[in-house]
Amino acid sequence: MLIGEVARRSGVSARMLRHYDSLGLVRPTGRTDGGYREYSGEDIRRIFHIESLRSLGLSLRDVSRALDDPGFTPSELVDDLIRQTRERIAGETELLTRLRRIGTAEPDGWEDVLQIVALLQALGSKSAGTRQRAALSSVEEVGVPVEALVEAALNETDENVAGALRWALAQSDEGAPALLAEGLGSPVAEVRKRAVRSLAEMPNGEATALLQDALANPDLVVRRYAALALGARGVADAVPTLVDMVVEDSNDVDAADALSTLAGDPVLAEQIATALIDCVARTTLASSARRRLTQALADIPGSTTSRALAELSHDEDRVVALTAAYILGIRESHRRGHHTRSKVAAGGEGPAAGAAHPELGVRDPGREG
Template identity: 75%
Template sequence: MLISDVARRSGVSARMLRHYDSLGLVRPTGRTDAGYRDYSDEDIRRIFHVESLRSLGLSLREVGRALDEPGFTPAQLVGDLVRQTRERIAAETELLTRLDRIGAAEPAGWEDVLQTVALLQALGSKSAATRQRAALSSTEEAPVPVEALVEAALTETDPNVAGALRWALARSGDAGLALLAPGLAARDAEVRERAVRSIAEIPDDAATTLLKEALADSELVVRGYAAVALGARGVADAVPTLVDMVVDEANDVDAADALGALALDPALADRIATGLVDRLTPGTAGSSARRRLTQALADIPGTTASRALAELSHDEDRAVALTAAYVLKLRDAR
């Protein structure tokens, strides 16, 4: 079969067939009287084998080895191809993500595109200072795409950079909430904590709803950040977690402040005082926990808290008794 017929039937161009011939990859077994290449059925089968292996990403040199070396084994080569393909997919995915983010920024011109690219690159820098400047430079005129901010906020370990990212997300309004929400279900507790702290900076009813969901988290540190934020928003659902935080000395000062703020609502004051007093029973909490609970009663108005403090001023635990007596003096001086 002449080269033109082979090209037509195989879909491989005549130029490529000549290239295969020059490399010794597929050499026609015959020649016509006029000197033209004459391909046999076996030659054509080899052409299809070559094309099949090329479709897997093998180079022509690797194809030749695969077809001609008797001892050639595909396992290692296939493993290398898998690794290379994954790296290529990762690079292409990163490029697609970057393009999506640039498109979401709705650039008016190439100057805007270049500015967005620079911000995205800075946000991925190894330098914490550079990442922080990128987050703080996000403005309405030149915003960092919210998708990039969320991704960075959920992975950032430097506290200063994390704070800047939360600030930038808060400035973007509720646009990031839908992207932050899946972070609440992450397997890694640190990611869930970052999601909660980012959501807590957004003053939105939808954010409050997400924070309420976070109160069910298995880790106290995660639900603790949600509870403190909800306490500042006047949400009574946070009370049990806030009391737990006081007992466990988990950000207990902020928890006590949040309980005091909630207790300004007369309808909640006795409920909060009762929640604290119930945990004061000797044997259910250690001495230091009982002392912290007593201190937390200081900012809770109402007779329930006052009666509990009066009783605690005679507690068998001297540290608790002294704390209660001191708190009572402060309350009387107000």
């Protein structure tokens, strides 16, 4: 079979067949009287073998070894081809993602495209300073796609850069909360943590709703960050988690502050007081936990709290009793309108309003009981 017919039947161009001949991959068995290449059936089978191996991504050098070297085994080569293919797919996927993000930003001209590309590259820089500057400038310059900001925020390990990215997301348009919510389900704990922290800094209602959903997240860290954010927003659902944080000594000061904010609602104040009092009453709790709960009562107004503090001022645990007595003294001073020193329920003179007890570290709640 002459080269032209082989080319038509095999789909391999005559030029490539000549190239195979020059490399020694397929040498035609014979030639015609006129000097034209003439391929046998065995030659044509070899051509199809070559094309099959090339379709797997093998180079012509590797194809030659595979066909002619008896000691050449496919396993190592196939593994290498798999690795190369994965790298190529990853590169193409990255390019596709970049193109989509540029398209999402709806640039007006090539200048905008170049600016977006520069910012995207800066967000992926190895320099923390460069990433931070990119995050801060993303709000003022041509819009960086929110998907890029979310991805950067979920993967950022430097705390300063992470803070800048959370700030940038808080200024971004709609779409960020839903993307961050996907991060809450990540198998990586740090990604879940970054997602909830980013949501906590977003003031809109969509973020608040997602934070409420996060109270049921299997990850305890996620639940606690969500509770702190929701407490500051006056969401009552956060109360049980916040009380548990005080008990477990996990960000207990911030948790107590959040409970204090929620207690601005008289109905919630009673609910919070009851929850704290019920926990203090547990005989299995450590002294340190009961002390923290007693301190948390300092910022909860209402008669229920005052009655509980009066009882706790006679508690068998001396530290708990002193803490409760001190808080009662401060509440009494505020009730009477005093702003200097006052007698405390345990006897003796208490410190000036607004000061912290030198031994107990209790803050002046600054509220009427």
